[in-house]
Amino acid sequence: MSFFRKLVEKFSSKPKIDWDELEETLIAADLGIKLTTEIIQDLSESSRKITPEDLAEHCRNRIRTILEKDGGDPDPLTPRADGKPTVVLIAGVNGVGKTTSTAKIGHHLKAQGHTTVLAAADTFRAAAIEQLQAWGNRLHIPVVASEYGADPAAVCYDAYQSALSANAPFLICDTAGRLHNRHNLMEELAKTNRMLGRQDPTAPHETLLVVDATTGSNALNQAREFSKILDLTGIIVTKLDGSGKGGAVIAIRHELGLPIRYIGTGEEPEKLELFNAERFVAEIL
Numbered sequence: 001m002s003f004f005r006k007l008v009e010k011f012s013s014k015p016k017i018d019w020d021e022l023e024e025t026l027i028a029a030d031l032g033i034k035l036t037t038e039i040i041q042d043l044s045e046s047s048r049k050i051t052p053e054d055l056a057e058h059c060r061n062r063i064r065t066i067l068e069k070d071g072g073d074p075d076p077l078t079p080r081a082d083g084k085p086t087v088v089l090i091a092g093v094n095g096v097g098k099t100t101s102t103a104k105i106g107h108h109l110k111a112q113g114h115t116t117v118l119a120a121a122d123t124f125r126a127a128a129i130e131q132l133q134a135w136g137n138r139l140h141i142p143v144v145a146s147e148y149g150a151d152p153a154a155v156c157y158d159a160y161q162s163a164l165s166a167n168a169p170f171l172i173c174d175t176a177g178r179l180h181n182r183h184n185l186m187e188e189l190a191k192t193n194r195m196l197g198r199q200d201p202t203a204p205h206e207t208l209l210v211v212d213a214t215t216g217s218n219a220l221n222q223a224r225e226f227s228k229i230l231d232l233t234g235i236i237v238t239k240l241d242g243s244g245k246g247g248a249v250i251a252i253r254h255e256l257g258l259p260i261r262y263i264g265t266g267e268e269p270e271k272l273e274l275f276n277a278e279r280f281v282a283e284i285l
Contacts (some may be wrong), residue, residue, distance in 0.1 A: 003029060003246070004056040019044060020054070030216040030247030035066070035254050049085065060281060062123040064263035066254045074234060074259045076274055077109060077206065079169035085117070087161065087171045087203040088194055091189060091230060092210035093222055094177030097238035100130050101210050101264060102174040103135035104272035105131060108262075109170050112142060117166065119159030119173040120145035121152040121192060131172055142166070150189070153195035160199045173204070190229050208261055210236045211248065219248040221283055234261035236276075241265040246280065 010025065011017060019040055026036040039062055040122040043050050080086050086104065091100045099122065118141055122128035126148045136143035144159035156173050163171040173196070175189060196203040208228050211219035219237075226232060238247050240263050249260055260275040 005059055006055045008052040008057065017043070017050050017052075017055065026059075030220075031253060032108065032217070032220055032247075032251030032255060035062075035251060036061075042078050043163060043273045045113040050114040063250050064277065064281050066250055067256040067260070067280065068202055068251070069215070069257075074261045074275060076112075077105075077170065079114065080205075083167065083169075084200060085168055086205045086208040087160065087173065087194065087200065088208060089173050089174050089175065089193065089204040089224055089230075090176060090208055090210060090231075090236075096177070096210045096212040096215075098122070098177060098210045098265060099131050099135070099174050100267070101208075101238060102172050103132060103139060103141070103238050103273065104264065105172055105262070106135075106141045106170075108268040110213055110270055115166065116141055116170040116172060117159055117168045118143045119156050119171060121155045121159075121173050122176040123148060123150045123152050123155065124176040128174070128176070135269075142168075156192055156196055157199065160203075162198065175254040186225075186229050193230060206261075207231055208234050208235045209258075210237050210238060211252070213237050213240045213246060213248060216248055217251070220224070220251045222253065222256065223252045227258070232256075232258055234259045236262045236264065236272075238264040249280070262263050 002263060023036055023040055026039060027033065043058060077086060090098050090102050109116045118132055118136055118142055120129045120132045123146060129145050131196060132143060133143050144162050146155050152175060159171055175192060209223055209226050209232050211222055233256050235252055237260060247266050252258055253260060263274050263275055264272050
């Protein structure tokens with residue numbers, strides 16, 4: 001059942017809208033305190049009686065306006081005019097699906113006819129290197145890797161040189177998962193970011209944060225913290241398949257203004273797609 005239909009059914013049996021209950025409902029849907037407060041203020045100031053259908057329609061329109069801000073759907077990744085690699089840095093906490101998302105983006109670009117190099121810069125989780133290499137073998141995409149414990153910045157350096165020599169228009173760098181409240185780990189991510197900038201003053205050209213839709217408001221907290229040290233250009237939302245969760249996507253877009261670039265709805269490589277606001281509102285919510 002959709003989020004909007006649940007709203008209608010929840011309040012249809014009540015003589016009037018209970019604003020406290022509505023606040024709890026919207027916060028439980030991970031829309032965030034800021035957006036929840038705005039929605040309730042808009043509705044409570046209305047001069048006419050608010051029906052459950054009015055409530056759902058207002059929420060739908062408010063969410064669509066937020067997601068379609070600044071043109072709505074993001075532009076796809078495109079090769080640079082100067083022929084140098086477009087560098088994409090993938091970041092996020094542990095377990096959100098960064099390595100899988102890295103491979104999926106590579107597959108997505110390859111399907112468009114673009115050569116891509118993947119950098120296994122998550123050198124802190126031993127299985128991450130093997131995982132990305134396995135994806136590379138499966139998808140026939142080259143992976144630049146080093147041994148467990150190697151300097152991630154050095155791996156990205158080697159990968160950039162490899163992409164440059166191969167005339168590959170894209171380099172996608174997987175990075176280690178880290179808790180957003182661990183300063184030393186976050187600083188190392190910033191170091192990798194600086195290393196890429198020394199290869200190309202304009203790199204990384206895209207810095208995408210991966211968040212897990214099932215973690216709810218934690219996804220917003222992670223986006224807040226990562227945006228303090230990285231110039232984030234967008235969000236990848238994973239695990240939207242059957243989770244019924246999508247509110248955090250809206251909260252991130254509303255509070256931080258970050259566009260949703262991709263959504264993941266399954267484990268297969270093709271289960272990653274460019275975000276489409278209209279479809280998200282119609283199907284996910």
